[in-house]
Amino acid sequence: MGAKAETKTNVLELLTSQHAELDALIGKIERGKDARAAFQEMADKLAAHATIEEKIFYPAVMSKKLDDLLHESVEEHLEIKRVLADMLMLDNGSDRFMAKLTVLKENLSHHAHEEEEDKMFPMLRRSMAEDELVAIGNRCLVMFEDLLPQHPSRNVPNETKKAAVLPQPR
Numbered sequence: 080m081g082a083k084a085e086t087k088t089n090v091l092e093l094l095t096s097q098h099a100e101l102d103a104l105i106g107k108i109e110r111g112k113d114a115r116a117a118f119q120e121m122a123d124k125l126a127a128h129a130t131i132e133e134k135i136f137y138p139a140v141m142s143k144k145l146d147d148l149l150h151e152s153v154e155e156h157l158e159i160k161r162v163l164a165d166m167l168m169l170d171n172g173s174d175r176f177m178a179k180l181t182v183l184k185e186n187l188s189h190h191a192h193e194e195e196e197d198k199m200f201p202m203l204r205r206s207m208a209e210d211e212l213v214a215i216g217n218r219c220l221v222m223f224e225d226l227l228p229q230h231p232s233r234n235v236p237n238e239t240k241k242a243a244v245l246p247q248p249r
């Protein structure tokens with residue numbers, strides 16, 4: 080039991096390591112090695128990652144300063160989910176699948192690295208205390224590990240109409 084509850088997970092480090100894992104899985108799919116299993120794993124981890132950000136992380140860090148960036152982020156999530164939902168219906172390795180994989184990779188790279196890691200996370204590192212970031216990280220990790228075995232990519236096709244709703248800045 081204890082191990083999980085006692086883990087000290089700064090949310091910014093948790094999310095950054097999940098981005099790196101998603102990149103690695105996309106690389107695996109591109110190389111065609113265990114591509115089917117790698118795609119299923121990537122789809123579920125990407126879906127769970129988006130959910131913990133939308134349900135826990137973004138609401139927890141919402142502020143007047145981050146309002147625009149967070150709304151842009153949920154719109155970027157929507158674009159990424161639309162591509163992923165298309166890919167879930169295509170044959171692994173088909174030309175269209177591979178074309179969409181390239182689009183997914185570009186969208187994800189822009190969102191995760193340029194928007195989150197390079198803009199949002201540095202602002203939060205300056206404005207929030209380490210113990211707050213750890214508390215949010217622990218909640219995110221619990222939800223992520225709870226979601227993952229439920230194959231959360233199955234819900235992605237139902238999340239392609241509109242972006243996740245965020246709370247008003249306090």
Ligand SMILES: [Fe+2]
Pocket residue numbers: 129132152156190191195
């Ligand atoms: Fe995100």
Ligand SMILES: [Fe+2]
Pocket residue numbers: 094098128132191195
């Ligand atoms: Fe992210």
